Amino acid sequence: MNDVLTFETMGTVVSLRGAxxxxxxxxxxxxxxxxxxxxxxxxSSVLSRVADGTIRLPDTPExxxxxxxxxxxxxxxxGGAFTPHRPxxxxxxxxxxxxxxIRDAGAVLDEAGADWMISAGGDVLVRGMHRGVEPWSVGVVxxxxxDTVVGVVRLDAPRRAVATSGTAERGEHIWRRTAPTxxxxxxVADDVVTADVLATAIVAGDEEDLGRFTSDVDVDVLAFGAxxxxxxxxGASSWVTTGAAQVP
Amino acid sequence: xxxRAVAGGIVSSIAVLVIxxxxxxxxxxxxxxxxxxxxxxxxSGSSGNGSxxxxxxxxxxxxxxxxxxxxxxETRYGPVQVRITVAxxxxxxxxxxxxxxxxxxxVQISQQAAPILRQEALAAQSASIQAVSGATFTSEGYTTSxxxxxxxxxx
Numbered sequence: 001m002n003d004v005l006t007f008e009t010m011g012t013v014v015s016l017r018g019a020x021x022x023x024x025x026x027x028x029x030x031x032x033x034x035x036x037x038x039x040x041x042x043x044s045s046v047l048s049r050v051a052d053g054t055i056r057l058p059d060t061p062e063x064x065x066x067x068x069x070x071x072x073x074x075x076x077x078x079g080g081a082f083t084p085h086r087p088x089x090x091x092x093x094x095x096x097x098x099x100x101x102i103r104d105a106g107a108v109l110d111e112a113g114a115d116w117m118i119s120a121g122g123d124v125l126v127r128g129m130h131r132g133v134e135p136w137s138v139g140v141v142x143x144x145x146x147d148t149v150v151g152v153v154r155l156d157a158p159r160r161a162v163a164t165s166g167t168a169e170r171g172e173h174i175w176r177r178t179a180p181t182x183x184x185x186x187x188v189a190d191d192v193v194t195a196d197v198l199a200t201a202i203v204a205g206d207e208e209d210l211g212r213f214t215s216d217v218d219v220d221v222l223a224f225g226a227x228x229x230x231x232x233x234x235g236a237s238s239w240v241t242t243g244a245a246q247v248p
Numbered sequence: 249x250x251x252r253a254v255a256g257g258i259v260s261s262i263a264v265l266v267i268x269x270x271x272x273x274x275x276x277x278x279x280x281x282x283x284x285x286x287x288x289x290x291x292s293g294s295s296g297n298g299s300x301x302x303x304x305x306x307x308x309x310x311x312x313x314x315x316x317x318x319x320x321x322e323t324r325y326g327p328v329q330v331r332i333t334v335a336x337x338x339x340x341x342x343x344x345x346x347x348x349x350x351x352x353x354x355v356q357i358s359q360q361a362a363p364i365l366r367q368e369a370l371a372a373q374s375a376s377i378q379a380v381s382g383a384t385f386t387s388e389g390y391t392t393s394x395x396x397x398x399x400x401x402x403x
Binding site for chain 2: 003004006012013015017117119121122123124130134136137138139140141142143149152153162163164165166167183184186203
């Protein structure tokens with residue numbers, strides 16, 4: 001019954017459910033490919049060589065430039081809350097690369113089956129149902145109590161993706177413009193790139209940014225403020241299964 | 249104009265959950281707050297890294313039961329390791345076998361093994377989850393080990 005496959009990549013662990021061995025190795029290759037191109041920990045990666053000046057960004061392969069363009073597009077859409085540029089000017093695409101790898105892995109898994117889940121470092125993408133009978137369910141960890149799950153997200157198409165970001169993520173791909181308003185944000189969206197980028201942007205932004213994102217983009221959000229308040233879109237209120245979430 | 253529209257958007261699309269503390273896993277029903285690790289549910293002497301579980305063939309959904317120990321996850325503060333107790337495919341308890349705080353000290357497990365999901369489980373909500381999502385900063389390896397335990401249980 002244990003049909004879970006796991007492997008390590010990008011400094012995290014990927015869990016796969018509902019995938020046969022062949023599809024799983026293809027998924028693994030997808031992640032390895034992204035890591036090879038975009039890892040700033042690997043000095044031989046394309047992006048590391050851009051960072052050290054060995055190659056210019058315009059001379060990189062088209063797919064690398066496409067990812068950079070996608071990141072720039074998200075910078076525009078988030079009013080700069082999300083950015084692919086480190087303060088020192090280095091182009092860092094780690095804010096989108098994991099989600100893109102999950103997205104592409106999803107395309108692989110789509111070919112192989114109707115019910116699957118992929119989870120990578122807290123980003124989750126699913127299709128269909130768990131064991132064909134119940135929605136795939138993801139626990140959201142309390143930012144103040146790491147050993148507590150504060151809510152359960154049940155993913156139901158078209159809402160197939162969830163991502164969570166915090167104030168000091170691995171890779172330091174979040175750079176706050178101001179004092180932090182939010183310490184953690186979980187976003188559920190139809191696609192995993194949107195979920196991941198907006199989770200990052202919410203933590204990097206403030207209340208006004210949050211309001212703008214939720215007005216502009218069709219997502220559900222559960223965000224934990226640094227002041228202890230918890231913010232939720234109407235769709236997200238139901239995730240919080242404990243207690244009565246009072247909505248004024 | 250524009251600013252006002254944005255403000256309106258905030259009001260209409262986001263609501264503050266005022267009872268924030270309730271979300272923090274207040275052990276409303278259960279969890280005698282001073283209980284030690286000598287509790288029965290998860291202290292079933294399975295040693296080392298072992299997991300003991302059974303997968304009975306039941307009706308409808310998962311019927312996995314047992315304890316499942318996640319991989320120890322190295323963090324810059326030290327190893328973090330989690331064990332879950334599963335009954336009928338649902339997590340009924342999570343125990344931290346190894347934890348470190350942000351000063352790098354090993355945390356006394358007897359004080360830190362807080363109930364996770366317990367309230368949902370007892371409230372007969374489905375505490376059946378296949379993945380966890382949390383900020384890495386927050387969890388410092390915790391979610392990784394917890395996910396590992398969930399994976400081993402095959403939930």
